Amino acid sequence: MAMMNKQQKTEKNNSKRVPTGIVGFDELCGGGLIKNRTYLVSGAAGAGKTIFGLQYIYNGITKFGENGIYIATEERPEQLRENVKKFGWDLEALEEEGKLAIIDACSTKIGIPSHEKYVDVRPFDMRSMMDQIIAIQDTIDAKRAVVDGTTSIGFYLQDPAKIRVELLKLSTTLEILGLTSLMTCEILDESNPSRFGVEVFVTEGTILMYYKRTNSVRVRSIEIFKMRGSDHSKNIHPYDITPTGIVVHPHEEVYTA
Ligand SMILES: Nc1ncnc2c1ncn2[C@@H]1O[C@H](COP(=O)(O)OP(=O)(O)OP(=O)(O)O)[C@@H](O)[C@H]1O
Ligand SMILES: [Mg+2]
Known part of the structure; x- marks a missing residue:
């Protein structure tokens, strides 16, 4: 077999896909997320961002043998x-097996005690959060x-310039650690995919x-708005939250006109 040159190697590496395992989603983006990159999952309250994130982590461990780290800033791990x-996902068992680490970055922020194994002790000190991720990564790979x-x-x-730098530090650290990541927003x-105007640029x-509400019902749908270095569906596809989690319908489209 002919030796690959450096550029060919980079391209091969770039095209390595990390399947989410979420039914119907991966075929919208060439088989999954590009390895070692960070993606933003944006949506209104109740859109399904947390379920999407947990399903990505849960599938990673149970279907692809890839361990996961989950940083919970808005809900206590207990609630998650x-x-x-009810989706049949036993997170506790995966934590006990050392395949999943959930960081409680919520309790300290609201000033309540936490009995979690991993607790972010200083609210949003990015350095300490990253140090903790690095330490966890050492143990669970x-x-x-x-x-x-x-x-x-x-x-x-608060300050968008600061938010941009701190989120960039975080996403870069995750990438250097060999993690393919999601950040929710x-x-x-819904016409603006970021809250502070900077999140889409650091991912x-x-x-x-x-x-979205149409007449008397709300319809759930999902769109790949941007994916650097990858072809992807430009359509908006309906999805359901079923008893086994999120199911995307890749061959159906939602018209928003
Ligand atoms: N078992 C289930 N079956 C069907 N729908 C469910 C089920 N569990 C949750 N949901 C729906 O998912 C929604 C919550 O999803 P999720 O927590 O992922 O949203 P989110 O985008 O993270 O919201 P937030 O911004 O408030 O954190 C619920 O409001 C409910 O409509
Ligand atoms: Mg959520």
């Missing part, structure tokens, strides 16, 4: 474990991470989740 039990979410970090820092207006791609 409870909420996804994860391949996937989720930061849920960037909005509370943004509110804490809570938006108010390699943006996935938008909609929960």
